[in-house]
Amino acid sequence: MSHSEALLLAGDIGATKTTLGLYPRSALDQPGSEPIREESFQNRSFSCFDDVLAVFLGTGSPVPPYACIGIAGPVADDTAVMTNLHWQLDARTLEKRHGFTQVCLINDLVATALFVPYLASHALGAINSGVPKSPGVLAVIAPGTGLGEAFLIPHPSGKKYMPCASEGGHASFAPQNDEQMQLLQFMLQRRTHVSFEDVCSGRAVPSLFAFMGRRHTVPEWLDSEVARAEDPTPVIVGAARRAAEGKRVCGVAMHTMRLLCDILADEAANLVLKTMALGGLYLGGGFALQLQPFLQQDRFMRIFTRNHTSSLLEHVPVHFILDRRAALHGAGEYGLRTLARAQAATGKATSHPPPIYRA
Incomplete structure (x- = not known):
């Protein structure tokens, strides 16, 4: 599958490293899909996220129309200042610089939490088997460079979850x-x-x-x-x-x-x-x-x-x-879910503009 078939770029920006992945158009109908391409970068080698993105996309490569980036830090008004890394991200700026149609920024623990319902049993290591309330609130705590926290609230339908960010660390x-x-x-x-x-x-x-x-x-x-x-x-x-x-x-x-x-x-x-x-x-x-x-x-x-x-x-x-890519997959799910809602609201498939190529 080629780079040009990518619908969404998903990212997981931590304090130490950044992982980026490209998700195909078919992922809209297949929750939990694997990225068609994925790569990790050590943040200390770059001065800003734009430089990481430029290396990943490459000169002359097609830019997917949509992006969803999970970030280790609070996100407000589509902007983020990272807690343990001196990077600032702005969704509208990323759209203009790199040619995206739409960029979503979310907290990285929200991204991780979003993927929890999709985790297979082999991707989990039990500390306490317990007796889960179903549907019940799910919480994620992640001691990384910092201490991240987030939780999921069951939707009234009982079939979906609403993610909630936290800076409880x-x-x-x-x-x-x-x-x-x-x-x-x-x-x-x-x-x-x-x-x-x-x-x-x-x-x-x-x-x-x-x-x-x-x-x-x-x-x-x-x-x-x-x-x-x-x-x-x-x-x-x-x-x-x-x-x-x-x-x-x-x-x-x-x-x-x-x-x-x-x-x-x-x-x-x-x-x-x-x-x-x-x-x-x-x-x-x-x-x-x-x-x-x-x-x-x-x-x-x-x-x-x-x-x-x-x-x-x-x-x-x-x-x-146990899945080290949970935050990346969660960012992908959030981005794809956003597109699916847009399709449902308009009653037709989201229009996909032709890919924009980097100069």
Whole structure:
């Protein structure tokens, strides 16, 4: 299938990388379709999203008429300023510069949440099987570079969901025990406000490690590697993973990741309670999958249920999203759904202008 047959460009812009995909016209009638082309880019290699888009589309290649981009940050009035990356996007500007007929910008966690109903069982990793309320609210929490949250509300028809964005990751961190109280005091020496994102995300790992370094011995080899690293997070996570696999003892790294998982369990419960997500909670994002070796199901659920076995929380299904492309697919679904609604409103197929070629 050629580039010229693409109807929609979908994107997932995270703080670290951007993934773009092209979806065919046939996807309008086939929910959950695979893109005909897909490519990922490291954001640090580009000064802005326009440069990424230009490389992906290529000189002389046809530009699909429609685009839907999921962005790690709040979206308002078709514009977005990314939370953990100094990029700004404007839908109307993208239309003019690249020749799109229409561009939609949505929050990346909204995109991820939108694809949850389409996830096959093999794309999920169970933490708690639970007893889902159906139809019930579904919630997604994603510890990545930051901490993303979103949820889906069942449509009155019971057949569809309405996505809701959230910036709940920036809510104030609430310690649950003495250790976390000390962590909060430690963090308040560094900043005036401490959010859950500050202690439960990829970028939080170095801070948690520094805190744990005051309580546990840091091996010289790890101290040296962390000091040399441009980004200490992969170094610390890697040390903890090797320790979990029995390859090299590293208590401080293991304690760091255990603390992050404890905080994640608590904020996941907060999200369920605030949205009444009795249909299920889903842990999304690539960094969440890196937490699997450290996330003990019994411990997670004990914190998640607040130690109350009769709590409604114990019945909530909790799963890892194993599909790393869920946000990209969700952006594709949102864009295609928008086009389908436009078709239904006009009573005829949406007109597809001839593709515009880049100069």
